Amino acid sequence: MKPDEYDVIRIILETVGQPASPYSKIGDDVAVLPRGEGDLVAKTDMLVRKTDVPKGMETWQMARKSIVACVSDFAAKGVQPQAVLLSLALPSTITLKEVKEMARGFKEARDEFGFNIVGGDTNEADDVVIDCCMLGFAKRITERRGAAPGDRVVVTGPFGYQSVGLKVLQEGFKVPEELWSLAVSSVLLPTPRLQLGIELTAEELLSSSIDSSDGLALSLHQLADASEVGFEISRLPVDQGLSDAAEKIGLDLDAAVLYGGEEYEIVATIPENKLRWAKQTAEKLGQRLIEIGKVTSENGQVVFTDDSRSFEIERKGWIHLS
Amino acid sequence: MKPDEYDVIRIILETVGQPASPYSKIGDDVAVLPRGEGDLVAKTDMLVRKTDVPKGMETWQMARKSIVACVSDFAAKGVQPQAVLLSLALPSTITLKEVKEMARGFKEARDEFGFNIVGGDTNEADDVVIDCCMLGFAKRITERRGAAPGDRVVVTGPFGYQSVGLKVLQEGFKVPEELWSLAVSSVLLPTPRLQLGIELTAEELLSSSIDSSDGLALSLHQLADASEVGFEISRLPVDQGLSDAAEKIGLDLDAAVLYGGEEYEIVATIPENKLRWAKQTAEKLGQRLIEIGKVTSENGQVVFTDDSRSFEIERKGWIHLS
Numbered sequence: 001m002k003p004d005e006y007d008v009i010r011i012i013l014e015t016v017g018q019p020a021s022p023y024s025k026i027g028d029d030v031a032v033l034p035r036g037e038g039d040l041v042a043k044t045d046m047l048v049r050k051t052d053v054p055k056g057m058e059t060w061q062m063a064r065k066s067i068v069a070c071v072s073d074f075a076a077k078g079v080q081p082q083a084v085l086l087s088l089a090l091p092s093t094i095t096l097k098e099v100k101e102m103a104r105g106f107k108e109a110r111d112e113f114g115f116n117i118v119g120g121d122t123n124e125a126d127d128v129v130i131d132c133c134m135l136g137f138a139k140r141i142t143e144r145r146g147a148a149p150g151d152r153v154v155v156t157g158p159f160g161y162q163s164v165g166l167k168v169l170q171e172g173f174k175v176p177e178e179l180w181s182l183a184v185s186s187v188l189l190p191t192p193r194l195q196l197g198i199e200l201t202a203e204e205l206l207s208s209s210i211d212s213s214d215g216l217a218l219s220l221h222q223l224a225d226a227s228e229v230g231f232e233i234s235r236l237p238v239d240q241g242l243s244d245a246a247e248k249i250g251l252d253l254d255a256a257v258l259y260g261g262e263e264y265e266i267v268a269t270i271p272e273n274k275l276r277w278a279k280q281t282a283e284k285l286g287q288r289l290i291e292i293g294k295v296t297s298e299n300g301q302v303v304f305t306d307d308s309r310s311f312e313i314e315r316k317g318w319i320h321l322s
Numbered sequence: 323m324k325p326d327e328y329d330v331i332r333i334i335l336e337t338v339g340q341p342a343s344p345y346s347k348i349g350d351d352v353a354v355l356p357r358g359e360g361d362l363v364a365k366t367d368m369l370v371r372k373t374d375v376p377k378g379m380e381t382w383q384m385a386r387k388s389i390v391a392c393v394s395d396f397a398a399k400g401v402q403p404q405a406v407l408l409s410l411a412l413p414s415t416i417t418l419k420e421v422k423e424m425a426r427g428f429k430e431a432r433d434e435f436g437f438n439i440v441g442g443d444t445n446e447a448d449d450v451v452i453d454c455c456m457l458g459f460a461k462r463i464t465e466r467r468g469a470a471p472g473d474r475v476v477v478t479g480p481f482g483y484q485s486v487g488l489k490v491l492q493e494g495f496k497v498p499e500e501l502w503s504l505a506v507s508s509v510l511l512p513t514p515r516l517q518l519g520i521e522l523t524a525e526e527l528l529s530s531s532i533d534s535s536d537g538l539a540l541s542l543h544q545l546a547d548a549s550e551v552g553f554e555i556s557r558l559p560v561d562q563g564l565s566d567a568a569e570k571i572g573l574d575l576d577a578a579v580l581y582g583g584e585e586y587e588i589v590a591t592i593p594e595n596k597l598r599w600a601k602q603t604a605e606k607l608g609q610r611l612i613e614i615g616k617v618t619s620e621n622g623q624v625v626f627t628d629d630s631r632s633f634e635i636e637r638k639g640w641i642h643l644s
Contacts, residue, residue: 028466028548029395029533033362035459040355040362042440044455046409048447073351087368087409087453118364125370125449131409133366133455137357144350211351226350 015103031119036137045069049128063105066130072192076211078201089125144226146208147269161186163260209268215261215317230298261318337425353441358459367391385427388452394514398533400523411447466548468530469591483508485582531590537583537639552620583640
């Protein structure tokens, strides 16, 4: 059986279930949601299979990833997502099995991050395109702007695995067994630090923050720009295992960590007197904050300096259409 | 110059300007909007150039149309749109001129229908894909459900021009001069009855309503289903000029009016005692309500009956992937 538009909608609704809220009128022309506490927070992110889905990624993982990108922005802002609308474009060759797998991916994301899927639209195109529009309410977000000289720069996890994972999946790049699964799973099942972002914002511990999905370097530049400050980075957020393996496998570690992208970590600044508290908050959640440098008054200057070397971190990363 | 992602965003922002509200933080990871009065209303609609954009439609008209689809749903529900997020996928061959034209189309729509563009996402794909996510607040919407036997069935404008216009644009179909411009402009510049929908809902004149963009027949069936009623249609909403020309130009008028689609009119039901008031409301806005039939208790039966003929209106229209 070849699914048409209505089959697609039915399968997704059957899989993810009706939204919990009695106010969401699924099946009407629009979705209606109870007004929450605080301002409305909204974000949209589009996944295009050809450019955003690596070889080896299963259909349900693609569907989950299409939502993860928005979750990552909500995490960086410290906002719990409440509702998602999904616009799909599917090729006419799509099978019922694939639609069911996609629905399962949406459900995984919903269960993992705790929102309702309240609406959407179905279309036909040559490629699979999934646009996720995510909504929430918040009394306060952590903005990109707000970093002050002296603040510490932190990230919520290691960088670089994604670059390695992509090379493994796309080019058959060979890596040791223990690195393989960390690298590949970082690509196939990216997991934003939603709870950590929400707690750090609730406790007003961050002076500024940004989602890192376009790469660490670009995120640092954008974050510095927003506050008209600079960053002096003294440590690259990379796990020992990856660092040890880099030379053996012929990996440019700096490039992988700084310019790779798709990490979905939070890059943030924290006033020095709140750093310990923030680290404890992370630990309580089984997470970590990696301190990588400090904020300077050198507007727009993002540099790396440690005991052995010093270089400018370039403003580059994942830029579509470039 | 070939525009990259950031050029696209810059051009759109330069063209449409910053949103009016001081709370919308354009340039952060998410858009933040002041919480409005009433519940949150949300709708997403995706345009794919290959399937949704006819020959002869200019780039700015395509951009405008990508927003019109959501406006039409807001019109049917009687809700003023407040904010729009736009996700774009563009081919790598896109030119600066095309991006500027698209930005102009977004601006036209914004000025025409009165919302802010508060966020978006830019991607690369083989085709142009524009996903519009529209947001608003409302204390009350007119739902699809609510029609009662005896209510009158109305539409807000004539049907059929779009089918003719599409045939003119796509197949070079020949029509008389006076029909040509009505038909072609109905396709290139569809104009939902937003103000009329808002007034009719504010005055609580409609018992149920739906947007008609998938065609009159399908809209009638969906509207009847939602209230578990039937419709007896006794008049097709078609202008005399189109009706007169139909035979001469070899047009199946019934098919054009019932199964064409893309009309972006409101299809609604009105309690008999409110009909006169509703018509006056429309007239005050320079609009009209065309009475086409009445609601029956025959659940799911949508039939046409007048003095000369009687037939069942089929449940068919524009269904993607079918």
